[in-house]
Amino acid sequence: MEKLEQLAQRVLDAAKESGAQFAQCVVKETETHEFNMLGNEFSLMRTLFDRSVELSVLKDRRKGTISVNSFEDEALRKAVADCIASAESAEPDDAWEFDSEPRDESFTEGPLVCDAEGLFARTRELAEDIAARHPRIIIEELYTEHKATRTVLKNSAGVSCRTAEGGYNFTLTYSAHEGEKASSFYYGETKLADLDKPFIDCALIEWELSSVERQVDSKPLEGKFTGTVLLAPGALFELVLSTVNWNFVGENALIDGTSIWKDKLGQQVADEQLSLRFAPRAADVVAGERFTDEGYRAEDYDIIRDGRLTGFALTQYGANKTGGVRGGCTGWCPYPHVPAGGKSLDEIISGIERGVLVMRFSGGEPSPSGEFSGVAKNSFLIENGKLVTALTETMISGCIADMLKTVRAISSEVLRDGTCSLPFIAFDGVTVSGK
């Protein structure tokens, strides 16, 4: 860590000597151990030794950023010169701002050393559990890894942070097969702080495998109806939360004024059952963000509370541009947490007259106003309170902004995969169409 800190200081000093009025440097070293399975068979073991240096400078209110992965003196000298030249090519902009309150912090979290034997054993066990419990499932790809990262952030205003974080994760992609019949593929990624539990018992893996296995017998929907769409956590993220993040509360949409929520802070934008929080420091998040891209301490913050819009996903730059308030963390729809509801998944399904349960959404990017259409992948038709059949070639369409106001129910079951905490949510008034 001391070596990284010295290197960051050296880069900052060089940037200041080259004329930068402000500089921030993030130095990182990562070691990764990974096992791969393809088509139910072990294929590869990888060991990666990575590092990176990212430098941002402000010179005459102009910003430049560069990232390199060499620690060599000559490469770093060139990086500083290129970064200054980049800044000089830009226009002055008073909105650029980084944390200027001096602080000194250190964090250590998770296992920093890989238990390779343990990780391999859990990997093999998952493949064996799937083969034993779900014989129709074929593993298309399984990647399991341990990653340990040491990071130093320093800026010329006196901010100094160090993190040492380690953890495991696995990414599983699979489909179900029987003779010539096959389901759609399904995938998910899970982050773990330890190897204490069999992988199949983590997150919603067992429920997802069972559901996909049932989808080997699927058929197209006939006709079209308006009904209830029950989104599983993965589909909720892909369709609803991504659109909220990008189109409605995201920085670009607010700066260029295309967000339909730009003037709705404090107003009701969703059903009062619904809240959304970006929570990097939540207890169920594994190695969440510690500091933002601009050097501020990362914190949890609310986007929607009881249906009311309470915050935007703004950096300090975006806040300065729009007159808004900076969000607590950075990244793409970071660490989303939606509080669980009071009904079980089975209870919610039993109350739906006609609708679809959707595990994955494959659709075009929703328009700025939230209009969307796409394929309901890994889905089931719901009729009279029961899952009737698995579906293929079935599309759903509607408007996210409208859907948020038609929440029928939120499940008590939640997906906790180390990056989020998301329930199943049923929305009314969505168009479902088949052949």
Add this chain to the structure above:
Amino acid sequence: MLQDLISAKKALFEPGAHTELRMQRNRKRNVMLLAGDIVENNRSDIAGVSARVYRGGRYGFSSMAECSAEAAERVLRAAAENAAFMNAHAPGRKPALPSLPAGRVVCEAIHDPAQRVYTDFARALDNYIAEHCPKLVSRRIYATEDSMEKLLVVSDGTDAHTVLPRSYVYVYMTAETDAGTPVELYHAFGGERTFDLNFTDPAAYFQDIDRLYERLMQKREGVYADAGLRTVILGGELTGILSHEAVGHTVEADLVLGGSVAGRCLGKPVASELVSLTDFAHTAFGKRCPLPVFVDDEGTLARDAKIIENGILTGYMHSRESAQRFGMEPCGNARAWLFSDEPLIRMRNTAIHPGKDKLEDMIASVDEGYYLISTNNGQADTTGEFMFGITMGYEIKNGKLGRALLDTTISGVAFEMLKTVDMVSDQVEWESSGFCGKKQPMPVGLGGPALRCKVMIGGR
């Protein structure tokens, strides 16, 4: 250019194992203007060395973020240890890979334009749009270049020093309907080569920008498509994404092993007789491909992979290991994105071949349907079920183009939908600005002619 510090390390390769040693640099430059302000102004250079060792049916891989002879030796040792670990814990017991003839491929060096080249060009286009497109509520310009430079030495096969640069300018425009609903359209200009070679004169793009604006103005008065199974003319951009997403991925041999629909279709009809599809290596229809690949990252000299010939599925895309397993020949599809990535089976320039029809005749042949031009994304399943977002299209009524469409989605099952193709245009359109995602990103080219066919279209 990278200094060759790895060729001399061939002497350290383990006898009896297939070994690849690769030194690589990826560079990326990007500038984004949002409403006239530069909100991104970034440069990135990532370099290092990696080794992969294949023994007994199992691979070991290791990489280091350092371009040095010492790093090359360390990753060779670590990759061999990892292959040994795998064989000890999950023995593969497979024969060695068939050897390939030795060779060497070297490409020309590229230079590195200063950041001001990007900012000045983006600013010139932004100024033009601000002045000439009065009804916009938002505009964005994204100027970018990425390149991969690779030094590869292999235990058998073709050694290489290659470089693949590409650069683009994305122009995004947003307007509002009379009801105040935002509508958006974008286009990416550019292709292979560095930014300064592709973008010498901003004025050369003004006409294209005018056309994009004109289309957006039509779209703001657009209508929803009528949902259901419809006759459509897919423009070349849509045919390209269909070739890549809905067909290409299902015939990647690793996904065939994972249970893709193509596994049970080899030698069978999967499309109309008018349809032939190839994953081109570097030359297609007598011209250089958008993103040519001359040798892959396993040392296989690249050649075309024929996938569909006159409607019959005739082949898959392979790595050396999968080709051995299927008893086929590898064509150079094993590619890695960063130095720290292992080669995976990836597409290169995937396209449906042109036919004999004229686009105007194809449109005139449709009584009621749609002409679909632009897409903003596409996804497909290993079952061949696909979905593409449609951002620009028109109604066709009695053989004539009608009103523009608002954003919609089309879907279908590739090997069923391709059987409905009954007209194929004589012009191929290529696209190469995006990344294919499959564990790692990868630049790919995709293209094709206009097709008349039937697909499901989403409405409201």
